[in-house]
Amino acid sequence: MTLKQVKKDLQDIRYYYTHKVMFDKAENTGFKSEAVRKSEEYGQLVSKAPPRLYVLYYLLYVEGKTQYAAALEQNVTDGHIRNTVRQLQQYLLEKINREGGTGQ
Numbered sequence: 001m002t003l004k005q006v007k008k009d010l011q012d013i014r015y016y017y018t019h020k021v022m023f024d025k026a027e028n029t030g031f032k033s034e035a036v037r038k039s040e041e042y043g044q045l046v047s048k049a050p051p052r053l054y055v056l057y058y059l060l061y062v063e064g065k066t067q068y069a070a071a072l073e074q075n076v077t078d079g080h081i082r083n084t085v086r087q088l089q090q091y092l093l094e095k096i097n098r099e100g101g102t103g104q
Contacts, residue, residue: 001096006089013039014061045095046088053088056081 016023016035023033059070069071069083071078 001093003089003093005083009038009042009096010061010089013042014064017062018064019075024029042092045092045099048095051089053082053091056084056088060085 012035016033016039023036026033027036042057042061048055049057055074056070059065059073060067065073067081068078071081074081
């Protein structure tokens with residue numbers, strides 16, 4: 001897995017949570033989106049992350065907040081959030097490559 005793929009997956013996860021109601025309706029018809037699988041797998045990975053990375057993942061990808069809004073909520077600068085996003089992406093990449101996750 002590459003950092004580029006992790007970033008793409010995170011975009012897909014954000015899209016999934018933004019449109020979760022539609023995905024849930026579709027799943028009830030008998031098919032499951034790849035985005036659902038990704039969100040579950042990344043959710044498992046991030047549940048083991050340090051708390052600051054966990055909270056950032058939740059704010060950005062589950063709640064769909066912007067980095068600026070997350071910075072305001074956390075009472076930090078947007079530059080701090082950008083650095084933490086890079087740390088989160090690197091954490092996920094290392095976990096995936098070590099544990100052999102996200103079987104595309």
